[in-house]
Amino acid sequence: MNTSVNEKIRNIAIIAHVDHGKTTLVDALFRQSGTFRENQEVDDRVMDSMDLERERGITIAAKNCAVYWKDIKINIIDTPGHADFGGEVERSLVMADGAVLLVDASEGPLPQTRFVLKKALERGLTIMVVVNKIDRKDARPQEVLDEVYDLFIDLEATDDQLDFPVLYAIGRNGVAQHTLEEEGTDLTPLFDAIIEQIPPPRYDAAAPFQMLVADLGYSDFLGRLAIGRVINGHAKQNDSLVCIGEGGAVKPLRVTRLQTYRGPSVVDALDAAPGDTIVLSGIEDVTIGDTICTAAAPKALPRITVDEPTVSMKFAINTSPLAGREGKIVQSRKILERLERECLSNVAIKVEQSEDKDSFLVKGRGEFQMAILIETMRREGYELSVSRPAVIYKEENGKRLEPIERVFVDCDETFLGVVTEKLSIRKGRMVNLVNHGKGRVRMEFSVPSRGLIGYRDEFLTDTKGTGIMNSYLEGYEPHRGDFPTRFTGSLVADRQGMGVAYGIFHLEPRGEMFITAGDPVYEGMIVGEHNRDNDLDINPCKEKKLTNMRASGKDENCVLTPIRPMTLERAIHFVRDDELVEVTPLSIRLRKAELSATKRHILAGQRKKSS
Ligand SMILES: Nc1nc2c(ncn2[C@@H]2O[C@H](COP(=O)(O)OP(=O)(O)OP(=O)(O)O)[C@@H](O)[C@H]2O)c(=O)[nH]1
Ligand SMILES: [Mg+2]
Numbered sequence: 294m295n296t297s298v299n300e301k302i303r304n305i306a307i308i309a310h311v312d313h314g315k316t317t318l319v320d321a322l323f324r325q326s327g328t329f330r331e332n333q334e335v336d337d338r339v340m341d342s343m344d345l346e347r348e349r350g351i352t353i354a355a356k357n358c359a360v361y362w363k364d365i366k367i368n369i370i371d372t373p374g375h376a377d378f379g380g381e382v383e384r385s386l387v388m389a390d391g392a393v394l395l396v397d398a399s400e401g402p403l404p405q406t407r408f409v410l411k412k413a414l415e416r417g418l419t420i421m422v423v424v425n426k427i428d429r430k431d432a433r434p435q436e437v438l439d440e441v442y443d444l445f446i447d448l449e450a451t452d453d454q455l456d457f458p459v460l461y462a463i464g465r466n467g468v469a470q471h472t473l474e475e476e477g478t479d480l481t482p483l484f485d486a487i488i489e490q491i492p493p494p495r496y497d498a499a500a501p502f503q504m505l506v507a508d509l510g511y512s513d514f515l516g517r518l519a520i521g522r523v524i525n526g527h528a529k530q531n532d533s534l535v536c537i538g539e540g541g542a543v544k545p546l547r548v549t550r551l552q553t554y555r556g557p558s559v560v561d562a563l564d565a566a567p568g569d570t571i572v573l574s575g576i577e578d579v580t581i582g583d584t585i586c587t588a589a590a591p592k593a594l595p596r597i598t599v600d601e602p603t604v605s606m607k608f609a610i611n612t613s614p615l616a617g618r619e620g621k622i623v624q625s626r627k628i629l630e631r632l633e634r635e636c637l638s639n640v641a642i643k644v645e646q647s648e649d650k651d652s653f654l655v656k657g658r659g660e661f662q663m664a665i666l667i668e669t670m671r672r673e674g675y676e677l678s679v680s681r682p683a684v685i686y687k688e689e690n691g692k693r694l695e696p697i698e699r700v701f702v703d704c705d706e707t708f709l710g711v712v713t714e715k716l717s718i719r720k721g722r723m724v725n726l727v728n729h730g731k732g733r734v735r736m737e738f739s740v741p742s743r744g745l746i747g748y749r750d751e752f753l754t755d756t757k758g759t760g761i762m763n764s765y766l767e768g769y770e771p772h773r774g775d776f777p778t779r780f781t782g783s784l785v786a787d788r789q790g791m792g793v794a795y796g797i798f799h800l801e802p803r804g805e806m807f808i809t810a811g812d813p814v815y816e817g818m819i820v821g822e823h824n825r826d827n828d829l830d831i832n833p834c835k836e837k838k839l840t841n842m843r844a845s846g847k848d849e850n851c852v853l854t855p856i857r858p859m860t861l862e863r864a865i866h867f868v869r870d871d872e873l874v875e876v877t878p879l880s881i882r883l884r885k886a887e888l889s890a891t892k893r894h895i896l897a898g899q900r901k902k903s904s
Contacts, residue, residue: 297498299568303491304368304522306355306385306418308409309395310402310763311374314425314464316340316352318395319371321467325480326360326367328556339557340371344672345665353665355381357388357508357520357570359554362484368554368570374405376765377659380641382409383599384581388507388522388570391419391491393483394441395464398424398432401440404701404765411448419491421458423483427473428463434473458490494522494568501587502526502534504571505594506579509638515550515574519585524594526587528565528573536576537584537593545588546576581640599640602656603696603742603766606663606865607680608632609652611875613884614789614815619877620676625651628677631670642666656685660746664862671861671878678873678884681778682865684743687769694769696742699724702752704760706734711755719744720773741773742766747866777826778869783883784821786814787830787890796835798851807883808833809856817888819872830890859883 307315316338329335338347346353352373359368370385386392392413396402402410413420422441424434438459445455460483462469470477503525510518519536528534532548552559552572565571573585582596610616610625617623622631632644632653643656657663660682667679687694700721702712706728713723713736721740728734745764752762784804794810806821814820814833823829857863859881864874868883875882887893 294497295499296495298493298495300493302366302494302568304390306370306389306392308372308392309374310405313395313397316371318464322360326362355385357554358557365488376405377662380599383412384597384640386416387597393421395423395425398427398434398437399429401437402444404763423460423462425462425464427461458486496525496567500525501590502528503586506583517577519573519579522570523565523567525567534585535588535591536579543591549575580637604682605654605656605685606682607652608655609678611676611678613875619879621674623676668861671876676877678875681868682746693772695772697767697770698740698742698764699767700738700740700764702736702762704756708756709734782823782827783819784823785828785830786818786820787832789815790834792833793836794851795837796833800831807859817885819883
């Protein structure tokens with residue numbers, strides 16, 4: 294092998310726990326490298342370009358971009374910090390030679406810091422640590438840095454890896470500095486450190502063109518785009534190449550267009566150079582992990598592997614009596630096609646046909662990732678029904694093992710009791726408790742993943758929005774036994790019709806209502822949460838009987854309690870195993886899987902008998 298380096302390029306991924314300031318830092322890198330015209334109006338968090346990313350204020354998909362510093366091109370991948378999108382980080386690290394690990398100067402390393410750092414160390418990347426947000430009033434940068442060292446040691450970093458460069462930054466102000474004492478003025482120290490510390494890409498100068506596809510895109514003009522890093526060699530427009538798919542199938546392709554990154558967008562490239570990240574068009578049938586190379590030397594690179602999915606949900610056609618009224622796309626074949634398309638570009642998602650023809654088992658990294666996929670689909674016009682997320686068990690020596698998470702809780706000590714109680718009902722065990730004596734406690738639990746589904750919302754309510762909870766997948770353990778997913782029953786409509794103020798008003802004492810006057814209902818639809826633990830069939834369409842002796846105005850006096858909007862996430866967490874969420878572009882409804890009250894009663898009777 295004739296190893297050379299491409300001094301003109303650096304490839305970095307920016308990695309961190311959620312909200313530690315990755316995307317904001319990329320904004321500043323753009324601004325200070327002259328990516329934008331002077332006076333150009335640019336939004337905050339440019340890289341969060343998807344609608345849902347902007348609405349939620351979080352990064353969902355890892356994205357490439359590039360800046361120039363002193364004639365050197367720095368390819369940057371802005372990655373998501375939410376654990377459910379961890380697959381995106383794993384996928385993007387194959388394009389990088391180094392990683393900038395951001396750590397919030399107040400929060401310190403958190404579970405996803407651990408996950409992303411572990412993945413980066415495993416790939417042998419050179420790591421730079423940036424203690425970010427040192428402007429926070431509660432910043433404790435020195436302590437945080439110590440915690441980062443501890444984390445490296447805990448992850449068995451080599452001596453070389455432990456010798457990481459450190460910078461302190463206020464990403465939002467575009468400032469980085471080497472020490473806490475100095476007063477930084479801009480990001481020059483960070484740019485320089487990237488150029489000096491991150492190794493330039495290495496390649497085999499004698500090898501022909503070879504590229505690893507790490508992402509897919511789509512353009513109306515160019516069709517499917519294969520995005521990835523050039524490992525060796527060069528390529529030009531019109532070159533005839535081949536793509537090696539999973540299993541070794543070789544497909545020919547002609548390069549119709551070559552592009553590389555400049556700022557957040559792409560520009561045409563005459564030549565794809567080794568080490569650079571390129572966007573290649575000319576092949577429709579390509580997936581992440583494929584190798585694109587020359588026909589003369591068709592050698593596949595190792596495929597991209599990511600961690601296994603941990604939760605699954607059933608996606609099926611919408612079979613409610615209201616099906617097909619609000620969505621454009623309703624057929625199961627279309628739903629399957631859409632899900633298969635998702636699998637192409639979303640490496641952490643897998644789809645399987647389930648036993649019945651009309652439903653599919655979708656597997657992913659967490660219920661939030663699932664909710665984002667469902668939300669994306671409903672915005673595209675799909676209607677479907679989805680089940681409660683279930684964790685994926687493992688079988689080992691005939692024993693059923695379940696995923697266990699290590700949960701870190703930081704909350705006011707007054708909530709210690711309620712948090713501990715709720716987690717122990719869910720078969721969680723406390724493993725550590727630290728009371729700093731300042732009114733706040735830090736607790737550590739080991740909890741089955743299935744106990745955490747839907748618990749986050751409750752946790753926030755229980756701690757009055759002030760608690761912080763983080764977790765990571767610790768491993769698998771023997772099943773810890775059953776516990777109820779919900780301690781309340783459902784209020785179930787017993788007929789088709791429309792919610793009436795009078796009827797709903799008189800049901801309010803029974804529990805929290807999900808519908809209001811004028812909302813359509815059907816038999817088997819869940820219209821509220823029952824205060825008791827059993828389901829109750831009720832009639833929300835009931836009208837006041839009109840009598841001749843009508844006291845004026847009395848029947849209009851039903852002032853309904855305002856309902857909390859039913860969000861997709863709340864719905865997914867609410868439903869039990871015998872219930873479904875009906876999703877359309879306009880509505881989120883809850884329903885019993887079996888709509889007929891009679892059939893449900895027969896089923897319940899049978900269950901009682903057999904138990
Ligand atoms: N105080 C302070 N806040 C910052 C700084 N940088 C970013 N923030 C804030 O931190 C929040 C999260 O910023 P993002 O850039 O979206 O964080 P992120 O790491 O990209 O988040 P994900 O991609 O969702 O993991 C935003 O409200 C920012 O305004 C900083 O230097 N100081
Ligand atoms: Mg981000």
